[in-house]
Amino acid sequence: MEKVFIAADLGGTNLRMAAVDSAGNILSRDRRATPSQGNQADIIDAIVGGVEDFQRELTGDYEFGGFGAAMPAIVNSHSGVILRSPNLPQLNDLEFSKVFAERLGLPVILENDANAAAVGERWKGASQGVLNSIHVTLGTGVGGGIIIDGTLIRGIDGTAGEIGHIAVEPEGHPCGCGSRGCVEQYSSATAMIRLAKELMPKYPETQLRSGSELTPLEMFEAGVKGDRLSLEVFRLAATYLGIALGGLVNVLNPEAIVIGGGVSAGWDLLIEPLRSEILRRAFPHPGERVKLMRSELGDDAGILGAAFLASGRIRP
Numbered sequence: 001m002e003k004v005f006i007a008a009d010l011g012g013t014n015l016r017m018a019a020v021d022s023a024g025n026i027l028s029r030d031r032r033a034t035p036s037q038g039n040q041a042d043i044i045d046a047i048v049g050g051v052e053d054f055q056r057e058l059t060g061d062y063e064f065g066g067f068g069a070a071m072p073a074i075v076n077s078h079s080g081v082i083l084r085s086p087n088l089p090q091l092n093d094l095e096f097s098k099v100f101a102e103r104l105g106l107p108v109i110l111e112n113d114a115n116a117a118a119v120g121e122r123w124k125g126a127s128q129g130v131l132n133s134i135h136v137t138l139g140t141g142v143g144g145g146i147i148i149d150g151t152l153i154r155g156i157d158g159t160a161g162e163i164g165h166i167a168v169e170p171e172g173h174p175c176g177c178g179s180r181g182c183v184e185q186y187s188s189a190t191a192m193i194r195l196a197k198e199l200m201p202k203y204p205e206t207q208l209r210s211g212s213e214l215t216p217l218e219m220f221e222a223g224v225k226g227d228r229l230s231l232e233v234f235r236l237a238a239t240y241l242g243i244a245l246g247g248l249v250n251v252l253n254p255e256a257i258v259i260g261g262g263v264s265a266g267w268d269l270l271i272e273p274l275r276s277e278i279l280r281r282a283f284p285h286p287g288e289r290v291k292l293m294r295s296e297l298g299d300d301a302g303i304l305g306a307a308f309l310a311s312g313r314i315r316p
Ligand SMILES: [Zn+2]
Pocket: 164, 165, 175, 176, 177, 178, 179, 180, 182, 184
């Protein structure tokens, strides 16, 4: 019997799931809308429905070994409790692992999505074989995951790795976490769009239009063509991220920093200002040593990491 693990990436909009074997091959996928307007039971039922579909589909030589979920939330990954879920607040305080272990009859792990992505990239992606790495997900927010000596750093309550909430401006833009000036308020997709709108009056010649729904990809495309506003937004986002990462490079001396998420589509505009800010902030040796890598797994990083953790293994 081949062991198979079911993994879920529980976002505010989409519930993406996959059945993954012990070697990290994705055997089957599922994507459905997260019932975000529903109550806790609706969301639980949607996830259970997805798992049961895989169990019906993959019969025969497969034995289901566990269920792993990754979500953009502060979770206690030791106890499997959701502490604070900004996108799906109806799940706050849910004893996720306990509830799903009872419903599914499988071992369950719950992890923050960026922590899971760090594990996924180390298992099957950019940082394979790298013992010490920092993973940053630049999307709607800024997620982080830290791997030291091959092991994901979880902290006493399993909430560790929140790189996005390192303050880089003492009295900066207010953050959803309750602090101000967090790197998430400058380097996430949401923040870059806000920065573009704030700076637009200074760049009347910009190709970006204030009325349209801006995306980092549009800004990247305009920046490549020389749009000064777009270039300035990428420079600011990269500089603030570099302040946070430069400090982390001094603290952790990582071999690699892996960058994923939607904003990483703008890699070519991001990477030079990011590298130079890290070099400006970090000690020369660890600053020059650290490799900046682009995520290889994209949206699958969190799913694969959750599947790996669901297998009960600790070190990819
Ligand atoms: Zn914050």
